[in-house]
Amino acid sequence: MAQTDNPSREQILNQIRSGLRMEVPEARAICSNRQIFEAVTNPLQRFQQECVANLMECTLTANSESSALQLAKALQSLPAGEVFVQEHPSLRKLTALAASDRSIRWSSEGAPGEASQATVTLAEALIAQTGSILVTASCGGRGASIVAPCHIIYATVDQLVPDLQTALSYLARERKLDKNSFACVISGSSRTADIEKILVQGAHGPRRLVVILETGK
């Protein structure tokens, strides 16, 4: 257990407790039972739409062979250089099928290098409502989804959940944040609009996000 010297802790907590003794009247709830978000009826269609809005590329594939083909295509379009891949049997298989001649650094060998051209990872879930990818530290670590200019995600359609609520419940239920020091809902490429509110893609993180989504049909 970490020891941190905390001389003000009790004082702050006491001040909070004494402040909270003052009762604050409850506001009247007007719309407490109303539905906040439109229900997602067709998750796959919604996910694809949101990917377009988030400036992500999403390709549906029928099987691992065609997924490997898409991966090979994506890798081919990149400048020469190392690729970082999450250590996982399915990605071992996929990269073998893709038969790219690029040098691969596996997450079991450590963090992605500064000059990685792309990272290839799995996801914990895909979220239809916001067109997002949910990753945790298990998906190749923290840098795997932020360091390289291109992030390629290999996922299957059974990982698709309708909304954020479902994704967060899944994280909580599976105690994912006990098992991982990090989780992130990624919704598009890295961007900024700090200058004159003009959107610039590829700020500090990936400029390109490629989702290879295997539907099995």
Next chain:
Amino acid sequence: MSATAAQRFLQEAAVKSADLVHREIIRRGMESYDAAHLKGRARIKDWEAAREKCQKIKREAINHLDRYLVQFEQQVIARGGHVFWAANGQEACSYVKDVATRRGVRTVVKSKSMVTEEIHLGPVLEEAGIKVWETDFGEFIVQLRNEPPYHIVTPCMHLNRRQIAELFREKLQTEIESDDPAYLMTVARRKLREAFFSAEMGISGANFLVADVGAIAISTNEGNGRLCTSLPRIHVVVTGIEKIIPHLEDLAVLWPVLATSGTGQGITTYSTLIGGARQPGEADGPEEFHVVLVDNGRSRLLADPEQREVLHCIRCGACLNICPVFRHIGGHTYGTTYPGPIGSVLTPHLGGIAEFKHLSYASSLCGACTSVCPVKIDLHHHLLQNRRNATSAGATKMSERLAFRAWRFAMVHPAIYAFGGWTMRKVLRAMYGLGLAGSIADPMRPWNRHRTPVPLASESFRARWRKELGAN
């Protein structure tokens, strides 16, 4: 002292509202925000229900602040993290500085955090010989200009691309070929990448502290917050105690609402959760994780039942963007860490009512801020309460108190009131006749200085009432 902050505010407000370049930049920025915000709100089926839900979540959290903070702390400690409770800015700064010096830190990369601005952490570290890089693009730009952030979400919205290109040319010692925003971002990215890969410590803020899982939540679009919390070997979170929320699932509403109110996005690009340092078997991540919980006057606000809800604020910036006063005088004029309506409400609590009471009047009380607040803080009424509190605390000037006393006396003595009105009409008419309107001798100078005088009535309201209206 009290006159200084207020006088400076009035002077700068007069200069800024007449600065046409500034006006044009802000007008264009706010127009694109307005459009995005409206579009974003339309994507949420029931915006009012969403606001109410967020209000409910924050009220639950703040009304049980002690319990949720301890729950959060226990989880972080159980995973080997450090939690430090800072009663004020000084305690927070020296804790961070101590960790940095103890661990031999020479370079710090920072992601955006308004709390670190509030406690002036950057200068404290710089004084200890540590190089601090602001890595949010907008923050990087204002840091180069030695300026505080102009806006809590978009720190450099007061600058146009030409000014930023000029700044880079001057400060970065590199050839700047164009003022295209994408190009300027590339230049900054290249510079900051060196910092990311060499820094030993990353400092971030937190948008939320999630009590039930003991994790911090950070929303960033650029990904700089991700790099700051992934690459350096030490991660320090500096945040306010009021950022707590009870449950992980609360983010299912808070994340979309924060993004919609902040920029009009459906959700921020990177909505990150971090519960501690790198765990065994993970490919990367910091070896140490510290959370600094800053009080700095917040717990005092809890005892004010009228204004406790000010602690519900999620710092989205929506009230700044909608405020007609902010749109004219800009962010720096306020002279505070938090500008705009929320800053005008909060600053007197954090920095003292005597010095900052003038901010309660930096409002037309139109209520636009209250109407957009995603956690339904009754902002404009809190400004009125601050005005009242300043008066009852005796923080007003002697001249103001005397003037109100005279006015009250006149109000209960109708003959004197009528005489006063008559005298004023005569004096003003004579003065305007002599062309002295707006001059130093004109009692109506503050108004008449920049405007055509309002035509004077020929007789008093009471006389007209007797003659015309009262006759019916």
